[in-house]
Structure formats: structure tokens, C-alpha cells
Amino acid sequence: MNRDQLESTFDQQAGTYDQQWAKLAPFRDGIHLLMASVFSRLPRDARMLCVGAGTxxxxxxxxxxxxxxxxxxxxxxxxxxxxARARAGQHGYLDRCTFxxxxxxxxxxxxPFDCAxxxxxxxxxxxxxxxxxxxxxxxTRLKPGGILASSDLSADTEGPHYASLLEVWLRTMAAADLSPERVQQMRDAYKRDVAILPGASVEALITSAGFDAPVQFYQAGLIHAWYCQRLQTDA
Ligand SMILES: C[S@@+](CC[C@H](N)C(=O)[O-])C[C@H]1O[C@@H](n2cnc3c(N)ncnc32)[C@H](O)[C@@H]1O
Structure with missing residues (x-):
């Protein structure tokens, strides 16, 4: 997807995104719970950079x-x-956010930010x-030692278990009320619009970008999450 296609895809989903994924909220909640612990030693008034903030x-x-x-x-x-702005306004933290x-x-x-x-x-x-x-x-936007929490769909798509795991994953989407058309769109998008890499490849990319070795702190189905710290000096 080029940038125009990406923006238009997410613009179309914006109004219904949270409702659409509501039955899969346990995946999101698990990451958030652990991410808060990863960040819990940061200063009381930490500054966070949220990239791809979605809703x-x-x-x-x-x-x-x-x-x-x-x-x-x-x-x-x-x-x-x-x-996202409307949500921040409704819940009283809009004055702490810049969009x-x-x-x-x-x-x-x-x-520089304390975390991202x-x-x-x-x-x-x-x-x-x-x-x-x-x-x-x-x-480059983080303080030296600043923490990044990052998640992506990740798997060895050439490996012997991928086809089976993908079916389980897509059945999970279907059971969470995604229409058969939407599930088929996801199956197509995974081949065309999403770079699903093995965990070791994602970790190598992150490390080569100026972070220490990522620690995987979460996995559910195809979703994997890591945390890592910006190196003290530029890579
Ligand atoms: C799958 S959504 C996830 C949203 C949110 N992080 C969450 O977990 O609920 C991905 C979001 O990343 C945004 N996005 C995609 N590519 C991006 C990029 N290169 N830089 C910043 N945001 C991007 C999309 O517009 C979309 O809102």
C-alpha cells in the first residue's frame, strides 16, 4: 500500500474500528497491561511518543x-x-496530548521522549x-536509554506451521464477528500489504536501528510484542 491507500484504508475504518475489534480486546489488553509494567520505572512526568496511534x-x-x-x-x-482526539476529550486528558x-x-x-x-x-x-x-x-527521537514497545504480526511464513496457525488466527477473527468477506480481505492483505516476518528478523531490524537486543514480552496468535532501549550512543 502506498501512503494514500494506507490513509484511505484507515480513514474508512476509523468510525467503527474499536467496535469491529471489540471481541479481540483481550489481545490488546494483554499488551497494554505488560507495556505499562515495562514503562513503570520512567519518570512521573514522562513524555511518550505514540507512533501509529490509531484510535x-x-x-x-x-x-x-x-x-x-x-x-x-x-x-x-x-x-x-x-x-483519538474525541476519546481524549471525553476522558479528560486532551490537554496532555498533541496530535x-x-x-x-x-x-x-x-x-527527546522517555518512551515510545x-x-x-x-x-x-x-x-x-x-x-x-x-x-x-x-x-533518534528517544533519550539515550529511552524505551520502545513495539508489536507486529510475526511468523515464519515459509515454515511448516504457518498455514495451520494462519487458519486458527482467521477462525479467531471470524468468531469475533468479522464477516466472511472481511476475513477474506485479511487473508489477501497478509500476502500483499503486510510484511509478516519471523520474530528473529523483526528483532534484527530493530537492533540495527539503534536499539539494544529486543525482549519479546508478548505473543498471542500472530501478534508479537517486544521492548528495547535506545543505545546510549548512535548506532
Ligand atoms: C493496525 S492500526 C493500530 C493502531 C493502534 N496502534 C492500536 O494498536 O490500536 C495501525 C495504525 O498505524 C498507522 N500507520 C501505518 N503506517 C504508519 C507509519 N509509517 N507511521 C505512522 N503510522 C502509521 C495507521 O494509519 C493505523 O492507524
Whole structure:
């Protein structure tokens, strides 16, 4: 997907995104719970960079958990930004959020962040060099030692178990009320629009972008999540 297609895909989903995935919320909740523990030693007034913020789910969880934190959300879909902003307004933490409708490359310069998240985002970068650059730019925005929590769909798609695991995963989507058409769209998108790499390859990309060795802290089905720290010096 080019940028226009990506933005239009997420714009179309923005109004129904949270409802559509509601029955799969346990996957999201598990990551959020652990991510909060990963970040729990950061300063009381930490600054967080949320890349690919979507409807603001991770900001919502962390804003309630860490009431003095501030957030910069980077999100190219204006529809998703509208939904995230409305959620922040409804729940009383809008004054702690800055929304950047766009990509990291156009994010205005600012002080370095204590931590960052990129949940289910880098998988949309099909080119490995672009994906490495994505992580590298996040690293440059963090303080040395700053923490990144990142998740992606990940699997060895050439391995003997992928076909079986994919069927289980898609059956899980179907059981969560996704229509047969939507499940078929996902099956097609996984081949065309999403770079599903083995965990070791994702970890190598992150490491080569200026982070220490990622620690995998979560896996459910195809979703894997890691945390890592920006190296003290540039890679
Ligand atoms: C699958 S959604 C996940 C949203 C949110 N992080 C969550 O876990 O609920 C992926 C989001 O990343 C955004 N996105 C995709 N590519 C991006 C990029 N290169 N930089 C920033 N955001 C991106 C999309 O617009 C979309 O809102």
C-alpha cells in the first residue's frame, strides 16, 4: 500500500474500528497491561511518543495509569486522529496530548521522549530498509536509554506451521464477528500489504536501528510484542 491507500484504508475504518475489534480486546489488553509494567520505572512526568496511534487505545490506557504523563501521537489517517482526539476529550486528558496528523518524517522537532510505542505499525512497511529507517527515526527521537514497545504480526511464513496457525488466527477473527468477506480481505492483505516476518528478523531490524537486543514480552496468535532501549550512543 502506498501512503494514500494506507490513509484511505484507515480513514474508512476509523468510525467503527474499536467496535469491529471489540471481541479481540483481550489481545490488546494483554499488551497494554505488560507495556505499562515495562514503562513503570520512567519518570512521573514522562513524555511518550505514540507512533501509529490509531484510535488512541494505548494512549487511553497509559493516560489513566500515569496521570502526569504527556503524549505526542503520530498518525497519518485524519479519521483515526479525529477518533483519538474525541476519546481524549471525553476522558479528560486532551490537554496532555498533541496530535500530529502525518508521519514521523514531518513531526516537528521537540525534546527527546522517555518512551515510545509502535503497536501493529511497522508491519505496513514492506521494504526492509524503510522499516529499519522507521525504527531508526524513533530511536533518534528517544533519550539515550529511552524505551520502545513495539508489536507486529510475526511468523515464519515459509515454515511448516504457518498455514495451520494462519487458519486458527482467521477462525479467531471470524468468531469475533468479522464477516466472511472481511476475513477474506485479511487473508489477501497478509500476502500483499503486510510484511509478516519471523520474530528473529523483526528483532534484527530493530537492533540495527539503534536499539539494544529486543525482549519479546508478548505473543498471542500472530501478534508479537517486544521492548528495547535506545543505545546510549548512535548506532
Ligand atoms: C493496525 S492500526 C493500530 C493502531 C493502534 N496502534 C492500536 O494498536 O490500536 C495501525 C495504525 O498505524 C498507522 N500507520 C501505518 N503506517 C504508519 C507509519 N509509517 N507511521 C505512522 N503510522 C502509521 C495507521 O494509519 C493505523 O492507524
Amino acid at each position: 488512541g487505545a494505548e494512549i487511553h490506557f497509559l493516560a489513566e495509569r500515569f496521570p502526569a504523563w504527556t503524549f505526542v501521537a503520530v498518525e497519518p489517517s485524519s479519521g483515526m486522529v479525529d477518533t 500530529h496528523t502525518g508521519y514521523l518524517d514531518s513531526l516537528p522537532a521537540g525534546g 510505542s509502535s503497536l501493529l505499525v511497522s508491519q505496513f512497511l514492506l521494504d526492509r530498509d524503510e522499516r529499519r529507517d522507521f525504527f531508526r527515526v524513533i530511536a
